[in-house]
Amino acid sequence: MVGAAHFSGGQWWRRNAVGISLFLLYFCGGLISLSCAGRPPAASRQELQVHKHLKRLNKAPVKSIQSPDGDIIDCVHISKQPAFDHPFLKDHKIQMRPNYHPEGLFDVEKESVGTKERTNPINQLWHMNGKCPEDTIPVRRTKREDVLRASSVKKYGKKKHRSIAKPRGTDPDLVNESGHQHAIAYVEGERYYGAKATINVWEPKIQRTNEFSLSQIWILGGSFGQDLNSIEAGWQVSPDLYGDNNTRLFTYWTSDAYQATGCYNLLCSGFIQVNSEIAMGASISPVSAYRNSQYDISILIWKDPKEGNWWMQFGNDYVLGYWPSFLFSYLGDSASMIEWGGEVVNSQPDGRHTNTQMGSGHFPEEGFGKAGYFRNIQVVDSSNNLKSPKGLGTFTEESNCYDVQTGSNGDWGHYFYFGGPGRNSNCP
Numbered sequence: 001m002v003g004a005a006h007f008s009g010g011q012w013w014r015r016n017a018v019g020i021s022l023f024l025l026y027f028c029g030g031l032i033s034l035s036c037a038g039r040p041p042a043a044s045r046q047e048l049q050v051h052k053h054l055k056r057l058n059k060a061p062v063k064s065i066q067s068p069d070g071d072i073i074d075c076v077h078i079s080k081q082p083a084f085d086h087p088f089l090k091d092h093k094i095q096m097r098p099n100y101h102p103e104g105l106f107d108v109e110k111e112s113v114g115t116k117e118r119t120n121p122i123n124q125l126w127h128m129n130g131k132c133p134e135d136t137i138p139v140r141r142t143k144r145e146d147v148l149r150a151s152s153v154k155k156y157g158k159k160k161h162r163s164i165a166k167p168r169g170t171d172p173d174l175v176n177e178s179g180h181q182h183a184i185a186y187v188e189g190e191r192y193y194g195a196k197a198t199i200n201v202w203e204p205k206i207q208r209t210n211e212f213s214l215s216q217i218w219i220l221g222g223s224f225g226q227d228l229n230s231i232e233a234g235w236q237v238s239p240d241l242y243g244d245n246n247t248r249l250f251t252y253w254t255s256d257a258y259q260a261t262g263c264y265n266l267l268c269s270g271f272i273q274v275n276s277e278i279a280m281g282a283s284i285s286p287v288s289a290y291r292n293s294q295y296d297i298s299i300l301i302w303k304d305p306k307e308g309n310w311w312m313q314f315g316n317d318y319v320l321g322y323w324p325s326f327l328f329s330y331l332g333d334s335a336s337m338i339e340w341g342g343e344v345v346n347s348q349p350d351g352r353h354t355n356t357q358m359g360s361g362h363f364p365e366e367g368f369g370k371a372g373y374f375r376n377i378q379v380v381d382s383s384n385n386l387k388s389p390k391g392l393g394t395f396t397e398e399s400n401c402y403d404v405q406t407g408s409n410g411d412w413g414h415y416f417y418f419g420g421p422g423r424n425s426n427c428p
């Protein structure tokens with residue numbers, strides 16, 4: 001526990017107070033016939049569950065970094081990361097780099113200095129206060145409060161509902177399920193081996209803490225049944241998950257339509273991280289401002305043709321890691337659909353449409369500097385080449401609340417503007 005040296009006394013005490021009270025609880029349990037008769041109160045049982053869960057998630061760090069946003073980033077030895085709790089990964093040999101990297105049109109971002117559509121690079125906030133050593137990966141420490149905000153310990157880090165847009169859906173329950181709303185572009189009908197996009201980053205306002213707003217890529221396998229496979233990555237604002245309104249880099253995966261498998265970030269065993277510089281779930285900064293500087297992130301997800309693992313890259317420089325192929329059924333082979341775009345939860349607060357914003361909170365008509373965008377959207381084909389998407393469709397449940405508009409040009413390839421304010425006079 002080298003990392004303990006980095007904590008102030010107060011934090012040390014708070015962390016250990018839980019341990020000490022749990023020790024007393026165990027002790028009490030042992031003496032149950034003497035003085036502590038009766039079953040432990042529900043509150044203590046929950047405390048015990050939370051403690052066990054935190055112990056599972058938060059591996060002993062080599063070093064810890066306090067981020068200005070209140071996060072603690074633990075630098076965990078690469079071989080001690082949560083993925084290796086998975087029974088199938090016990091003897092896994094980590095791949096430190098992919099065998100192949102897809103190539104294509106927008107492989108290296110063009111400098112667009114001098115044009116009006118100028119964009120800027122972006123970073124993670126915790127970098128201000130330090131770096132993780134080689135052979136470690138940065139992990140956002142899960143706090144007690146994080147777990148307590150979830151409806152149950154088991155549900156922490158998982159999506160509550162199926163969280164997917166089904167264009168031209170025949171099942172209305174799925175389309176409108178629990179108020180999730182989307183404004184997306186998509187392709188289907190071929191075999192896809194990855195996708196890429198550059199997404200501008202905003203900090204949309206969230207009306208209720210149980211809502212969220214995100215902008216992401218979905219890599220989908222299978223039909224929209226109980227065994228849907230999905231790999232997702234992008235940015236999100238999710239007060240319930242993170243305890244604040246910051247914009248964060250995130251990933252998600254599931255192999256059974258958001259039921260038993262999968263989670264956000266590294267909150268379960270699955271994703272194997274190899275990168276020591278980028279932390280899943282950590283804040284990204286700065287964000288774009290209306291009629292002002294635009295900041296964007298690039299995300300590339302692709303299937304390594306040799307090993308079959310799904311790799312993720314952030315920006316041009318950071319290969320973050322991979323989802324082993326065995327986690328999935330359909331995606332073990334290829335993806336059948338790719339979606340890019342925004343999603344919010346409309347919990348219908350006060351019986352009306354939520355004010356929660358998607359993208360910048362402005363409609364696509366407003367264009368550059370004002371609306372959210374995905375540019376240079378591409379798919380990876382069976383020869384591991386990045387290509388423009390063919391037959392790009394769009395979908396939104398209620399275009400008066402959140403909308404999407406596609407286009408293409410030389411600089412941006414295929415792109416779209418998307419988003420909206422939620423409640424307004426046309427979306428009551």
Ligand SMILES: *[C@@H]1O[C@H](CO)[C@@H](O)[C@H](O)[C@H]1NC(C)=O
Nearest residue numbers: 169172173175176396397398
């Ligand atoms: C989704 O629900 C809204 C009202 O909540 C309705 O106006 C809309 O038509 C529904 N969309 C679909 C595709 O069923």
Ligand SMILES: *[C@@H]1O[C@H](CO)[C@@H](O)[C@H](O)[C@H]1NC(C)=O
Nearest residue numbers: 205206207208239243244245
């Ligand atoms: C998040 O934003 C909402 C309003 O959009 C605000 O009421 C709330 O206090 C903010 N939460 C934090 C932790 O800043």
